[in-house]
Amino acid sequence: MTHPASAHSAAGTAAEAAVLRLTGVTLHLGRDPQQVIALDAVDLAVAPGELVAVTGPSGSGKSSLLAVAGGLQHPTAGTVHVAGTDLTTLREHQRTAHRRRHIGYVFQHANLFASLTAREQLLLTAHTAGRLDAATRRRADELLEAVGMSARAHHRPDRLSGGERQRVGIARALVLAPEVLLVDEPTSALDRARAREVVDLLAEQTRAHRTATVMVTHDHEILDAADRVLTLRDGRLS
Amino acid sequence: MFLALRDLRFARGRFALIGAVVGMIAVLGVILSGLASGLADSGISGLRALPVTHLAFDRSATGELFSRSTVTTDTAARWAEQPGVRKAEPLGQQLVHAQLGVPGGKQLDLAVLGVRPGGFLAPAPLSGAPLAGSTPNGVLVSEDILKEGVKVGDRLIAGQAGTELTVTGTIGHASFGHVGIVYAPLPLWQQLHYGLPGPLPDAAAHQATAVALQLAPGTAIAAADRDLGTQTVDKAGTYGASPGYTAESSTMTLIRGFLYAISALVVGSFFTVWTIQRRQEIALLKAIGASTRYILRDALTQAAAVLLAATAAGTAVGLALGGAMNGSAPFSLQADQVTLAALLLIVLGLAGAAVAVRRITKVQALSALGANR
Numbered sequence: 081m082t083h084p085a086s087a088h089s090a091a092g093t094a095a096e097a098a099v100l101r102l103t104g105v106t107l108h109l110g111r112d113p114q115q116v117i118a119l120d121a122v123d124l125a126v127a128p129g130e131l132v133a134v135t136g137p138s139g140s141g142k143s144s145l146l147a148v149a150g151g152l153q154h155p156t157a158g159t160v161h162v163a164g165t166d167l168t169t170l171r172e173h174q175r176t177a178h179r180r181r182h183i184g185y186v187f188q189h190a191n192l193f194a195s196l197t198a199r200e201q202l203l204l205t206a207h208t209a210g211r212l213d214a215a216t217r218r219r220a221d222e223l224l225e226a227v228g229m230s231a232r233a234h235h236r237p238d239r240l241s242g243g244e245r246q247r248v249g250i251a252r253a254l255v256l257a258p259e260v261l262l263v264d265e266p267t268s269a270l271d272r273a274r275a276r277e278v279v280d281l282l283a284e285q286t287r288a289h290r291t292a293t294v295m296v297t298h299d300h301e302i303l304d305a306a307d308r309v310l311t312l313r314d315g316r317l318s
Numbered sequence: 319m320f321l322a323l324r325d326l327r328f329a330r331g332r333f334a335l336i337g338a339v340v341g342m343i344a345v346l347g348v349i350l351s352g353l354a355s356g357l358a359d360s361g362i363s364g365l366r367a368l369p370v371t372h373l374a375f376d377r378s379a380t381g382e383l384f385s386r387s388t389v390t391t392d393t394a395a396r397w398a399e400q401p402g403v404r405k406a407e408p409l410g411q412q413l414v415h416a417q418l419g420v421p422g423g424k425q426l427d428l429a430v431l432g433v434r435p436g437g438f439l440a441p442a443p444l445s446g447a448p449l450a451g452s453t454p455n456g457v458l459v460s461e462d463i464l465k466e467g468v469k470v471g472d473r474l475i476a477g478q479a480g481t482e483l484t485v486t487g488t489i490g491h492a493s494f495g496h497v498g499i500v501y502a503p504l505p506l507w508q509q510l511h512y513g514l515p516g517p518l519p520d521a522a523a524h525q526a527t528a529v530a531l532q533l534a535p536g537t538a539i540a541a542a543d544r545d546l547g548t549q550t551v552d553k554a555g556t557y558g559a560s561p562g563y564t565a566e567s568s569t570m571t572l573i574r575g576f577l578y579a580i581s582a583l584v585v586g587s588f589f590t591v592w593t594i595q596r597r598q599e600i601a602l603l604k605a606i607g608a609s610t611r612y613i614l615r616d617a618l619t620q621a622a623a624v625l626l627a628a629t630a631a632g633t634a635v636g637l638a639l640g641g642a643m644n645g646s647a648p649f650s651l652q653a654d655q656v657t658l659a660a661l662l663l664i665v666l667g668l669a670g671a672a673v674a675v676r677r678i679t680k681v682q683a684l685s686a687l688g689a690n691r
Contacts, residue, residue: 143687146687147684147687150605152605152682152683152684152686152687153684173609173610176604176607176608176609176610176683177607177609179605179606179607180606180607180608181607183607184606185605185606185686187602187605187686187687188687191598191602191686193321193324193599193602194328194599195321195324195325195327195328195329196321196324200320200324203320204320204321204606205606205607207320207321208603208606208607208608208609208612209607212320236328252606256607264687
């Protein structure tokens with residue numbers, strides 16, 4: 081684990097090979113006089129195979145950081161480079177296409193589709209990208225195996241535990257082999273043991289698939305799994 | 319279709335409900351289509367079967383032309399001399415009340431068409447003998463009259479004068495204003511039309527309702543109408559002069575219009591609620607990289623699958639019910655009308671669904687993230 085104090089030097093090293101790079105990103109939400117500065121001149125670079133944890137109190141801008149990094153939200157200022165492309169120069173449909181090719185999201189509470197089995201959750205992601213072929217099906221099965229969900233592959237979310245759902249969520253995010261993995265509070269609904277399993281799995285998959293992973297969390301007990309830990313407070317990253 | 323099909327299976331209870339509603343609308347669509355065709359058939363099948371292109375009525379007649387128009391056989395003769403006229407003959411039409419000529423015989427309504435025996439309007443009988451001048455009281459009755467228990471050889475006592483008609487032959491289904499048609503020689507029709515016993519006055523002996531015309535395409539009729547004091551209407555235009563035809567047609571059209579509007583609204587409402595319920599799912603789809611077009615296509619495919627399956631099932635049930643109704647009501651199933659009814663239901667239902675799923679475009683992928691959920 082790298083402590084916040086050494087975050088800048090680690091980030092500096094990562095910046096050279098970064099597949100995700102945010103530069104001077106500012107995000108204002110709302111309008112005067114109720115305007116909120118969600119992100120304030122944030123710089124962040126994440127290299128392949130690196131797991132960066134971002135922590136901070138509620139309302140500090142953690143989810144906004146993930147939204148901007150994944151192209152879900154357009155920043156007020158700054159640039160967001162993912163796999164060499166500046167998302168801020170793209171139109172919405174182009175950002176969606178870029179996200180499909182290069183970014184995987186792991187959501188809070190897993191956010192699985194109620195009508196799909198664990199395996200189908202992965203196949204749907206491939207289907208949206210027009211890549212539902214034999215190779216992708218094989219990869220889906222391998223990923224389910226890797227996250228320990230092979231035996232539960234044909235179960236729907238209502239028959240899975242919280243930890244199992246989150247495992248499926250991680251496998252789903254990786255099915256199209258993204259370069260960047262953005263993880264939103266992955267352990268917020270899990271007990272200690274399940275939370276540890278999930279974060280260890282994330283770290284393992286990050287290294288195995290060489291993804292640049294950013295995980296926002298307020299769970300301090302899982303930070304040791306990260307290569308770097310950054311703190312977001314009032315929109316400022318340190 | 320990946321998610322759409324699985325959602326259909328997963329939420330089969332909800333989709334079964336909307337499917338049942340669409341199916342019942344399809345049943346109603348088939349029944350109404352059959353009733354509309356049946357009523358139209360019962361109102362104008364006799365006119366439709368006439369081998370004419372036009373009918374020339376008295377110029378002063380308005381509205382229900384068949385009951386208000388009177389022309390003369392002389393007018394028919396003069397029409398026959400006009401350029402472009404291939405055939406022209408007088409045609410009489412009269413609704414009369416009759417009774418089977420036996421003690422306590424059955425009461426009947428007849429739509430009597432008076433034509434010249436051997437003329438181009440006189441139909442060939444399916445059974446029995448054709449109209450002939452040698453049997454002045456001989457008539458041909460349609461299948462509709464036969465269903466009332468009349469048969470060849472029967473005597474019918476018709477009109478206030480008690481004119482005797484003898485059934486010499488039969489023709490197929492033909493009716494006018496929901497009354498079975500009887501073909502009679504023109505003099506016999508004139509007797510019925512005059513309505514009094516005894517010899518016909520000279521004027522009544524030359525009367526007819528209209529001049530039946532076969533015109534060459536493009537024949538100019540305005541000048542002839544002006545010279546002969548007639549108003550000429552093409553065959554389809556005369557259908558509106560059949561008693562009740564226009565009112566029935568417009569009523570049925572209105573009912574069917576409302577039915578399809580309601581179906582579009584019902585389907586649209588269902589998919590509006592469904593789309594609102596799926597907002598989180600749609601945001602998630604967008605967040606994992608699904609394009610708006612992909613999600614719209616998926617949603618519309620789902621709507622189309624529901625509409626197709628429910629309409630097919632409803633149409634099948636409607637056809638079965640319609641088959642059972644045949645003969646007990648003015649009901650006629652026609653493939654083109656049934657197909658049109660089913661297509662309208664699907665197309666308008668899809669239009670309703672399309673309006674509903676437009677909401678998909680407004681869902682923000684951002685909603686899939688933690689703080690916004």
